[in-house]
Amino acid sequence: MINRLTEMKFEIKAPDEDIIPYLQDKIDNLTKPKGALGQLEEIAMQIGMIQQRLSPELNNPYHILFAGDHGIADEGVSTAPKSVTYEMVLNFLKGGAGINFLCRQHGFKLKVVDAGVDYDFEENSELISRKIRKGTRNLLNEPAMLLDEMELALVSGAEQVIKAHREGCNVISFGEMGIGNTSTSALWMHYFTGIPLEKCVGAGCDYTGGIVKHKLAVLSQARDNFNGESTPETVISHFGGFETVMTVGAMLKAASLKMTFIVDGFIMTACLLAAKQLYPEVQSYAVFGHQGDELGHKLILDYLGAKPILNLGLRLGEGTGAVCAYPIIESSIRMINEMDTFKEVKVSKYF
Numbered sequence: 001m002i003n004r005l006t007e008m009k010f011e012i013k014a015p016d017e018d019i020i021p022y023l024q025d026k027i028d029n030l031t032k033p034k035g036a037l038g039q040l041e042e043i044a045m046q047i048g049m050i051q052q053r054l055s056p057e058l059n060n061p062y063h064i065l066f067a068g069d070h071g072i073a074d075e076g077v078s079t080a081p082k083s084v085t086y087e088m089v090l091n092f093l094k095g096g097a098g099i100n101f102l103c104r105q106h107g108f109k110l111k112v113v114d115a116g117v118d119y120d121f122e123e124n125s126e127l128i129s130r131k132i133r134k135g136t137r138n139l140l141n142e143p144a145m146l147l148d149e150m151e152l153a154l155v156s157g158a159e160q161v162i163k164a165h166r167e168g169c170n171v172i173s174f175g176e177m178g179i180g181n182t183s184t185s186a187l188w189m190h191y192f193t194g195i196p197l198e199k200c201v202g203a204g205c206d207y208t209g210g211i212v213k214h215k216l217a218v219l220s221q222a223r224d225n226f227n228g229e230s231t232p233e234t235v236i237s238h239f240g241g242f243e244t245v246m247t248v249g250a251m252l253k254a255a256s257l258k259m260t261f262i263v264d265g266f267i268m269t270a271c272l273l274a275a276k277q278l279y280p281e282v283q284s285y286a287v288f289g290h291q292g293d294e295l296g297h298k299l300i301l302d303y304l305g306a307k308p309i310l311n312l313g314l315r316l317g318e319g320t321g322a323v324c325a326y327p328i329i330e331s332s333i334r335m336i337n338e339m340d341t342f343k344e345v346k347v348s349k350y351f
């Protein structure tokens with residue numbers, strides 16, 4: 001077996017901290033009381049560190065959406081039928097989904113990747129085909145994917161980020177579509193945080209919440225049936241999805257290319273958690289777009305010590321919360337680049 005994961009060498013280092021006092025000095029000398037622009041100052045500091053620049057820039061934002069189907073959907077863990085995955089992919093390509101208007105509004109180039117949808121799409125130059133298999137296996141009884149398939153998914157995710165980077169992109173967000181993927185994400189969360197499964201399992205796309213009891217019973221059984229050793233690789237492959245593993249590879253590549261990436265809701269935050277098991281420094285490159293309504297999202301954010309930008313009650317996925325948060329990130333960059341300092345204008349420095 002080719003070990004692509006070790007071949008890939010993501011080489012992720014935390015940003016050099018020597019620049020912190022210079023960035024802090026610049027931010028503190030802008031014409032405002034110290035700290036008065038709150039989280040905008042924190043984001044500017046983070047992106048300044050990532051880019052190692054006192055005047056950071058945001059260039060050519062991309063949004064990559066990975067789609068894949070899940071064998072566990074056969075157990076009735078979602079109220080939506082599996083077919084919604086491919087139907088939504090067609091909707092993304094047509095431009096009519098939630099993520100489409102947000103990408104148009106905020107100037108993101110949207111790329112849609114078939115990571116493993118259970119459908120034969122017609123040839124379409126707008127759809128990037130990296131189908132590993134037509135859906136994962138049913139994780140209730142067997143590993144969702146083989147280690148080889150996981151490695152291929154990581155590489156395919158990384159490849160999409162390399163392409164965006166070559167186009168001059170230095171800020172990127174990720175999204176997903178895959179009926180059943182709040183189940184797989186709940187299991188990752190449970191294994192990687194140690195939080196009891198009942199606090200990780202939420203309603204997903206069921207707006208009534210009525211599905212939770214059955215979903216929890218199925219996922220508890222899946223956990224009990226898993227008798228492998230729980231290493232990051234076995235948990236990621238046994239309980240993952242092709243679209244979420246591709247996202248893990250994409251996040252790792254973004255960090256290794258020193259790009260800023262924006263994290264969406266519960267599912268994307270679970271992907272960051274998984275990426276962090278492989279390379280802990282990946283989180284230094286992540287800006288958290290929002291805290292969504294899916295049960296478990298706030299708990300993972302707290303576990304990661306993450307401070308999301310928005311809290312709009314979103315529970316859609318697709319990357320909507322990440323792209324929605326972009327104007328705030330832009331404001332933080334305008335702040336550090338466009339505000340005058342006390343030295344430049346006549347405002348008495350009072351501290």
Ligand SMILES: Cc1cc2ncn([C@H]3O[C@H](COP(=O)(O)O)[C@@H](O)[C@H]3O)c2cc1C
Pocket residue numbers: 077078079080084088176177178179180181182183203204205206316317318
């Ligand atoms: C029409 C529709 C559009 C969506 N767009 C994203 N999701 C979201 O719902 C799915 C996860 O929820 P669960 O685990 O309960 O299946 C994912 O595809 C996620 O992206 C959607 C769901 C539906 C029904």
Ligand SMILES: O=C(O)c1cccnc1
Pocket residue numbers: 182204205264265266267268292293294297314315316317318
């Ligand atoms: O927060 C998410 O990512 C989410 C929540 C519910 C359904 N789909 C996605």
